[in-house]
Amino acid sequence: MFSKYKKAGNAAVKTTAKVANIPDAKPAAAAAVSPKAAASLRRPMDKGAARPAPADKERKRKERLSEIKLELHRALLDNLNLAALEHASEADLRGEISAIAQEILEERGVVLNREDRTTLNKELYDEVTGLGPLETLLQDESVNDILVNGPQQIFVERAGKLQLTDITFKDEKHLLRIIDKIVSAVGRRVDESNPYVDARLADGSRFNAMVPPVAVDGSLVSIRKFKKDKLGIDDLVSFGAFSEEMAAYLQAAVATRLNVIVSGGTGSGKTTTLNALSSFIDDAERILTIEDTAELQLQQTHVGRMESRPPNVEGKGEVSPRDCLKNALRMRPDRIIVGETRGEEVIDMLQAMNTGHDGSMTTIHANSARDGVSRLENMIAMAGIEMPLKAVRSQISSAVNLIVQASRLQDGSRRMTSITEITGMEGDVISMQEVFRYQRVGLTPENKIIGHFTATGVRSNYSERFRMWGYDLPASVYEPSVMEGV
Numbered sequence: 413m414f415s416k417y418k419k420a421g422n423a424a425v426k427t428t429a430k431v432a433n434i435p436d437a438k439p440a441a442a443a444a445v446s447p448k449a450a451a452s453l454r455r456p457m458d459k460g461a462a463r464p465a466p467a468d469k470e471r472k473r474k475e476r477l478s479e480i481k482l483e484l485h486r487a488l489l490d491n492l493n494l495a496a497l498e499h500a501s502e503a504d505l506r507g508e509i510s511a512i513a514q515e516i517l518e519e520r521g522v523v524l525n526r527e528d529r530t531t532l533n534k535e536l537y538d539e540v541t542g543l544g545p546l547e548t549l550l551q552d553e554s555v556n557d558i559l560v561n562g563p564q565q566i567f568v569e570r571a572g573k574l575q576l577t578d579i580t581f582k583d584e585k586h587l588l589r590i591i592d593k594i595v596s597a598v599g600r601r602v603d604e605s606n607p608y609v610d611a612r613l614a615d616g617s618r619f620n621a622m623v624p625p626v627a628v629d630g631s632l633v634s635i636r637k638f639k640k641d642k643l644g645i646d647d648l649v650s651f652g653a654f655s656e657e658m659a660a661y662l663q664a665a666v667a668t669r670l671n672v673i674v675s676g677g678t679g680s681g682k683t684t685t686l687n688a689l690s691s692f693i694d695d696a697e698r699i700l701t702i703e704d705t706a707e708l709q710l711q712q713t714h715v716g717r718m719e720s721r722p723p724n725v726e727g728k729g730e731v732s733p734r735d736c737l738k739n740a741l742r743m744r745p746d747r748i749i750v751g752e753t754r755g756e757e758v759i760d761m762l763q764a765m766n767t768g769h770d771g772s773m774t775t776i777h778a779n780s781a782r783d784g785v786s787r788l789e790n791m792i793a794m795a796g797i798e799m800p801l802k803a804v805r806s807q808i809s810s811a812v813n814l815i816v817q818a819s820r821l822q823d824g825s826r827r828m829t830s831i832t833e834i835t836g837m838e839g840d841v842i843s844m845q846e847v848f849r850y851q852r853v854g855l856t857p858e859n860k861i862i863g864h865f866t867a868t869g870v871r872s873n874y875s876e877r878f879r880m881w882g883y884d885l886p887a888s889v890y891e892p893s894v895m896e897g898v
């Protein structure tokens with residue numbers, strides 16, 4: 413079960429239960445419990461993510477390699493004909509780099525073993541042609557996100573969990589050089605007066621950087637890696653992201669053109685879910701997508717993709733998501749998919765959903781269906797629309813049919829924790845009904861969440877619509893299930 417002492421332990425305990433025994437550590441439980449007893453009830457804190465760097469010897473070896481590499485890199489840039497680089501094949505370039513490196517190493521009397529030499533050549537190649545230390549992580553299939561907190565700390569997310577890597581940049585200058593390389597390739601600039609930037613890497617990955625002095629301890633970089641093969645419905649079902657019954661329900665919902673909002677926290681799998689849901693759209697339909705950074709990969713043939721654009725250095729040339737959306741409405745879409753609704757484009761999105769572009773989809777940042785609706789209300793208010801709240805709500809309730817909640821749970825797993833239908837208005841309040849949910853039951857000793865998907869027992873408001881469109885779901889889909897062995 414969840415430890416109710418864990419949170420309290422967070423504040424008072426530095427590292428382990430042992431430290432909590434020191435006299436001034438506050439007891440986590442009620443005053444009647446002695447400090448010692450309280451300490452023994454706390455669970456040791458998981459320090460897995462911030463694991464120290466590898467053993468000393470290994471670290472020294474790395475430091476030495478890194479110094480040699482820096483020196484070699486400078487020498488290489490002096491020796492290589494950069495203009496000719498563009499046309500050289502990968503093998504030629506690797507050969508050339510390794511030959512020049514060997515020459516310089518010999519000149520300086522540095523002897524490296526075969527393994528170090530191979531690593532060095534690879535790193536030099538990455539440095540000259542790619543993104544230096546980030547290159548290895550970009551090529552690592554198991555990495556989802558790369559998060560750089562200054563030159564000495566690079567975290568990655570694998571299977572929903574953050575881990576500290578032993579990869580580092582030489583110094584802030586090195587990190588800035590790589591950031592500059594990325595943003596200048598897309599015609600942007602980042603410096604003190606322009607301290608943050610969004611960009612897309614050549615492989616499609618989403619990139620954001622923020623540089624000092626706004627970033628206090630060195631540049632901050634976040635990369636969401638682009639997955640060539642996006643997770644499909646079958647993958648998500650087999651990963652336990654949602655159940656087969658939910659998939660059947662969602663298929664009916666999307667195919668019968670309900671307006672769907674995928675809601676979730678950051679990195680919870682919203683875009684992945686949206687992408688998977690889009691596979692239920694008929695191939696004959698004309699789909700237009702609008703995103704800040706093109707991430708969606710639709711399988712249909714008739715797709716028009718748009719990417720909004722922030723203003724350039726002179727503050728000109730902005731094309732906002734709202735501009736794209738307004739234009740999209742003149743492009744005879746059957747469906748409009750907006751990667752994320754976060755601002756004034758909400759007005760046009762809801763209008764589109766209300767006026768003939770049903771079957772549209774988008775995502776929002778929210779923690780539950782109810783919270784999602786409040787977010788929409790806030791966005792409308794922030795867009796400067798002066799409308800009575802009741803009218804705003806009535807607009808939302810007639811535009812949105814379904815809110816799908818995506819969550820990243822504490823064990824790193826990503827699941828669809830709720831599917832909720834908006835059923836109309838009751839007085840001033842939007843009425844909703846949850847049709848499916850993820851029921852948590854407990855926690856294994858390894859901190860894995862035990863739980864199962866279940867219907868709530870409520871029949872869909874749209875079951876008649878589904879039937880009329882030929883998606884007659886059996887009644888069993890809506891029957892609650894219980895977990896075996898619980």
Ligand SMILES: Nc1ncnc2c1ncn2[C@@H]1O[C@H](COP(=O)(O)OP(=O)(O)OP(=O)(O)O)[C@@H](O)[C@H]1O
Nearest residue numbers: 556639651653677678679680681682683684685826
């Ligand atoms: N059910 C899942 N199982 C395993 N990995 C998943 C699952 N859903 C998403 N992922 C992975 O998690 C990462 C984050 O997913 P995604 O980009 O869809 O999140 P998001 O909510 O759109 O994030 P953001 O808020 O940053 O836009 C991706 O690398 C994706 O491949």
Ligand SMILES: [Mg+2]
Nearest residue numbers: 682683684752
């Ligand atoms: Mg996303």
